[in-house]
Amino acid sequence: MSSASERRSHIDAAVLIVDDEADIRELLELTLLRMGLGADAAGTLADARALLAEHRYKLCLTDMRLPDGDGLTLVREIAQHHPELPVAVITAYGSMENAVTALKEGAFDYLSKPVSLEQLRALVKSVFDLPKRASESRPVGASSLTGESPTMLQVRSMIERLARSQAPVYISGESGSGKERAARLIHEYGPRAAKPFVAVNCGAIPENLMESEFFGYRKGAFTGADADRDGFFQAANGGTLFLDEVGDLPLPMQVKLLRAIQEKRVRRVGDTAEQPVDLRIISATHRNLKELVDQGRFRQDLFYRLNVIELRMPALRERREDIPALVDALLGRLAQEAGLPVPRVDAAANAALLAYAFPGNVRELENILERALALHGGQCITVEDLHLEPREEEAGPHGIPGGGVALERESLQDYLDRVERQAINEAIAKTDGNRTAAARLLGVTFRSLRYRMERLGMKE
Known part of the structure; x- marks a missing residue:
């Protein structure tokens, strides 16, 4: 031979x-x-x-x-x-x-x-x-992540690296921070891009239907099963299965999911044979999975299996410098979809958006802009068109820190300086005076933070 x-x-x-x-x-x-x-x-x-x-x-x-x-x-x-x-x-x-x-x-x-x-x-x-x-051009459009802040540059660099791997990825971050968009980019940049990307909201499936929804079923397996049906695993075969809000899975389903991931095989309800599946698992949740493990509500072995590599999506308040670019990108897309000209956002409205906390993150920004686009009366979006939710301790007539009265009494630069000073003080307080951690929280470099503090006359 x-x-x-x-x-x-x-x-x-x-x-x-x-x-x-x-x-x-x-x-x-x-x-x-x-x-x-x-x-x-x-x-x-x-x-x-x-x-x-x-x-x-x-x-x-x-x-x-x-x-x-x-x-x-x-x-x-x-x-x-x-x-x-x-x-x-x-x-x-x-x-x-x-x-x-x-x-x-x-x-x-x-x-x-x-x-x-x-x-x-x-x-x-x-x-x-x-x-x-x-060698192909990177995908653009709805799934792209906008922003040039250090935090987002790091996120995009991480996504590029993750796309070359088949390791399970766990994406953490607050609701509306772009976890599904990041998962789609990992899929689109990788070798599975031509295959399906199947997104599943684990918290939206009734517990008694979970096994049949995930793994499919055979005809006659139960009342109403009048034909063979594939589940999410079979639908994503060759591609990527994105498990959103994976922390909402009940413990019995966690056991079945762990076995399917480890063996790369699934058995449809009512079937005697297993089917091989070839897919990549990406999971996400806005909840703290480690805390759920400590509370006995999430299996530790499944946690370690899913959390091989973690990608953290930053909150919008941690990357405020990206807000202008996000406003431009979102308004451009929303206006195009609505068949409308792209309106201008005036200085006061821009300042209000920069100062707003955005508890709902990018998703909330998109909703605010979509509403403003529908309601604005001319070629320009104003503070009144935004209808921002005020924070109780600092709500003003226009729902922005200091309110519309403050804007009338000070220049725009003074107003922005005051907002920036307040954001820096809050970050330093949250990190117990650790300026390196405060810079990370604000999405800027330590050198940039020192420069801003010096410019604003803030003591070290």
Whole structure:
């Protein structure tokens, strides 16, 4: 029988296989060869390091247990020295802790032994689609995230990195902060973009229907099941399943969800056989999942399985400098959808928006602008058109800090300085005088905060 190197003599080695079991290496090489891909194989960590030093690969498949080390060490080394190289780890059946650890360290995905060739092919196809998608223009439109604040630049950079991975992502943040939009961007930037993105509000499904909604059912499984039906997992097969408000799942469903995620298989209600599913899980909630775990209302093992990588979406009040750009973008889209000219927002209305707390975040800003667009009487949106909700301790005639009377008594710059001074004082008070933390809370750099304080005559 010809050797692996002879079988791929006319095919460049695109994949590095690292496994101490010769039969596993042979199986993986043959599968890749049938896909038109050549592979180099290494039985030890030392051999893998030598091959990585000599060749460039597009994918690395490594076992977690090696004679002279472990796959986790290789994952870390590749992340440090070859960050462009995706790594998938092969774990023993039931060793999900190892897989989760590897994903946290930067692994692209994982396979469980015995290796499913169907899952292997799906993983390889997703990896080799990445270079093509990376050259395509980034999606724009409803799912884009507007803002150039340091906080949002960091969020977008994180999304770019997450798109190249298949690791489960947990998105935290307040209601209206853009969690679903971030999830859609992770999907759209990644290799699964051509496949479905299925968003599920876990809090909106009656508990007695959850299993059939998530996993589907067979005809005759229960009264009213007059035909086979797929669930959310089957609908998202090949793509991404976004579980919004995952903290609202009841404990019995959490057990079933954990098993489906770990085994990458689901069983429809009334069926005897399981179906393999290939999808990425992204979850989100505005609640504190760790607190729910401590209270016994959310399974710890599911929490760690979902929270492999966390993406925190900032509240709008933490990135106030993005408000003008958001106003322009949202007004432009809303006006286009309504078939109306884009109105101008006057200085006082802009100042009021900059000072407003936005408890409902970007979603609330969009609602405010949509209402103002419908109600404004001319070519300009004024403070009165915004109908902002006042805060009890500082409500004025126009529902803005200091009210309309204050605007009449001071210049716009004085008004903005007063609002900025108040925001800085509040942030410093909330962080017990820690100015580095206060700068982070305000969405600015520490140097920027010091400059602003000096300009406003505020003492260090």
